[in-house]
Amino acid sequence: MTFSMKRVLAIFNKDLKDLSKNMFVSTSILMPLVLAAIYGRMAEDLSIESYYLVINLAFTMTATFIQCAIIAEEKEKNTLRGLMLSPATIPEIFSGKSLVAFLLSIVTIVVSSIFMEYYPENVALVAVAIVVSTLFYIALGTLLGLLARSVVEASVIIMPVVFLLGFGSFIETLMDKYPILHFAEYLPNLQLIEFATKVQAGSGLTDVWSHLSVITAWFLIVSFLTIVIFKKKEIDA
Amino acid sequence: MEQIIKVKSLAKFFGNYPALEDVHFEVNKGETFGFLGPSGSGKTTTIKILTGQLLATSGDAFVFNQPTASLNKAKYRRKFGVLTDNSGLYDRLTIYDNLKLFCDLYDVPAKRINNVLEMVNLENEQKKMVSKLSKGMKQRAQLARAFLHEPELLFLDEPTSALDPANSKHIYDGLRELTKGGTTIFLTTHDMHEAETLCDRVAFLHKGKIQLLDEPKKLRRQFSDSSLQVLLKDGRELLLPGGPNGAKALYEHMQADKVVSIHSNEPTLGDIFVGITGRELV
Numbered sequence: 001m002t003f004s005m006k007r008v009l010a011i012f013n014k015d016l017k018d019l020s021k022n023m024f025v026s027t028s029i030l031m032p033l034v035l036a037a038i039y040g041r042m043a044e045d046l047s048i049e050s051y052y053l054v055i056n057l058a059f060t061m062t063a064t065f066i067q068c069a070i071i072a073e074e075k076e077k078n079t080l081r082g083l084m085l086s087p088a089t090i091p092e093i094f095s096g097k098s099l100v101a102f103l104l105s106i107v108t109i110v111v112s113s114i115f116m117e118y119y120p121e122n123v124a125l126v127a128v129a130i131v132v133s134t135l136f137y138i139a140l141g142t143l144l145g146l147l148a149r150s151v152v153e154a155s156v157i158i159m160p161v162v163f164l165l166g167f168g169s170f171i172e173t174l175m176d177k178y179p180i181l182h183f184a185e186y187l188p189n190l191q192l193i194e195f196a197t198k199v200q201a202g203s204g205l206t207d208v209w210s211h212l213s214v215i216t217a218w219f220l221i222v223s224f225l226t227i228v229i230f231k232k233k234e235i236d237a
Numbered sequence: 238m239e240q241i242i243k244v245k246s247l248a249k250f251f252g253n254y255p256a257l258e259d260v261h262f263e264v265n266k267g268e269t270f271g272f273l274g275p276s277g278s279g280k281t282t283t284i285k286i287l288t289g290q291l292l293a294t295s296g297d298a299f300v301f302n303q304p305t306a307s308l309n310k311a312k313y314r315r316k317f318g319v320l321t322d323n324s325g326l327y328d329r330l331t332i333y334d335n336l337k338l339f340c341d342l343y344d345v346p347a348k349r350i351n352n353v354l355e356m357v358n359l360e361n362e363q364k365k366m367v368s369k370l371s372k373g374m375k376q377r378a379q380l381a382r383a384f385l386h387e388p389e390l391l392f393l394d395e396p397t398s399a400l401d402p403a404n405s406k407h408i409y410d411g412l413r414e415l416t417k418g419g420t421t422i423f424l425t426t427h428d429m430h431e432a433e434t435l436c437d438r439v440a441f442l443h444k445g446k447i448q449l450l451d452e453p454k455k456l457r458r459q460f461s462d463s464s465l466q467v468l469l470k471d472g473r474e475l476l477l478p479g480g481p482n483g484a485k486a487l488y489e490h491m492q493a494d495k496v497v498s499i500h501s502n503e504p505t506l507g508d509i510f511v512g513i514t515g516r517e518l519v
């Protein structure tokens with residue numbers, strides 16, 4: 001099977017143009033940016049938790065929500081079928097459709113980090129974790145977008161995600177209270193915080209690879225589910 | 238003759254509801270095939286099955302000699318174009334940008350956009366955003382997208398339902414041009430005039446089965462009762478039966494020089510349809 005970059009970029013260009021005129025969805029990148037700007041001005045020295053409150057919010061609001069909304073809209077407006085009936089393959093369609101959310105997330109996170117003056121001890125290592133996390137949040141957005149029937153539904157479905165994954169420190173407080181919730185430490189957002197904390201304290205890959213693997217596992221599981229759901233919906237029964 | 242679509246014993250149930258029960262037909266390469274039937278008779282369902290969007294419950298459907306479930310390969314997707322009620326366009330993009338996307342997906346040079354927009358009479362609106370288009374303009378833009386890549390086979394599900402007569406006629410001319418170039422067209426319509434104008438053969442779908450299938454001309458002849466409509470100078474209109482009785486009456490009126498006009502009383506496709514289904518097309 002061939003993979004045509006031309007088709008991927010055609011879908012990317014289309015989404016970029018479309019999103020630039022879609023205020024409802026595109027303004028969702030503002031929330032993490034505004035929060036980052038406020039944090040940056042308020043405190044001299046922010047904690048890792050504060051940095052990652054903003055970064056995790058950026059993941060859910062930018063990567064997951066934008067992805068979820070643009071997939072749901074393709075279904076709602078009956079345009080996804082047009083892509084699927086074209087020679088574009090499924091990997092091409094989903095790569096093209098993920099590219100906008102991917103780039104916007106990375107830009108949002110980089111700009112937020114600059115606002116907050118977050119300079120990781122090991123930029124390369126943190127960058128890898130950010131990219132893997134972005135892939136996970138986009139896969140999650142794709143999955144939810146396939147389940148939502150409209151953009152309105154997408155913006156409802158996203159709520160628990162923002163709550164659970166965007167505001168991670170809140171869960172940590174709960175975890176301290178109710179030990180039964182300890183499995184939550186395997187959530188990708190908390191894993192990322194652990195990872196970043198250790199890196200900031202000077203740890204290298206050997207100390208933090210386990211966190212990276214957990215996030216990667218999340219990405220793989222969600223991608224697998226997405227493929228299963230898509231296969232189910234590709235041809236109506 | 239090469240057959241581009243073959244359908245045998247096709248059935249589709251939605252739950253217990255039989256949308257298609259036992260459908261058989263073949264479409265020859267290069268012909269325009271009219272698929273007619275009342276609302277809810279399963280026309281769109283058939284197109285969805287033929288284009289691999291929907292699984293049949295039983296029976297066989299082949300397009301380009303492939304089972305329709307395996308039409309998802311790029312090389313087949315290039316060969317057909319579809320216009321159905323689920324061929325959406327991107328609202329926030331212009332007509333041009335919509336078509337440009339599909340040029341890139343189908344590897345078609347962008348200069349083709351002007352050709353197809355001419356065919357649907359939209360060449361002056363290409364910079365308009367889709368959300369600002371009228372219903373008929375939208376339909377024409379969707380149509381342009383369906384044959385942008387010059388497919389061998391074109392599925393058109395009620396392509397002119399939102400169009401005024403002048404635009405419909407313009408589209409008919411365009412579709413005839415396509416057929417001249419060898420395109421096969423599978424057309425559903427509620428417009429019997431459209432079916433007579435465009436179709437080489439028509440099929441009537443009703444109660445999950447094809448009730449009739451032939452050339453429009455032959456069907457009209459088959460259902461003609463050879464009666465004549467005669468208008469007399471005194472203003473009376475007569476319907477004279479075929480055969481000796483009618484002939485005798487006609488002879489007498491003509492002898493008396495009372496006849497203004499004589500018309501054959503051939504049924505239209507619409508009449509035949511109503512005769513078969515016992516209901517009007519909606």
Ligand SMILES: Nc1ncnc2c1ncn2[C@@H]1O[C@H](COP(=O)(O)OP(=O)(O)OP(=O)(O)O)[C@@H](O)[C@H]1O
Pocket residue numbers: 251256274275276277278279280281282283
């Ligand atoms: N996804 C579906 N689930 C359940 N029933 C369906 C579904 N799609 C179609 N049907 C039913 O199948 C029948 C045929 O529908 P279809 O859309 O094929 O009719 P049609 O001939 O295209 O009608 P129209 O002329 O109004 O477009 C209808 O009774 C419809 O309600």
Ligand SMILES: [Mg+2]
Pocket residue numbers: 280281282394
């Ligand atoms: Mg229909």
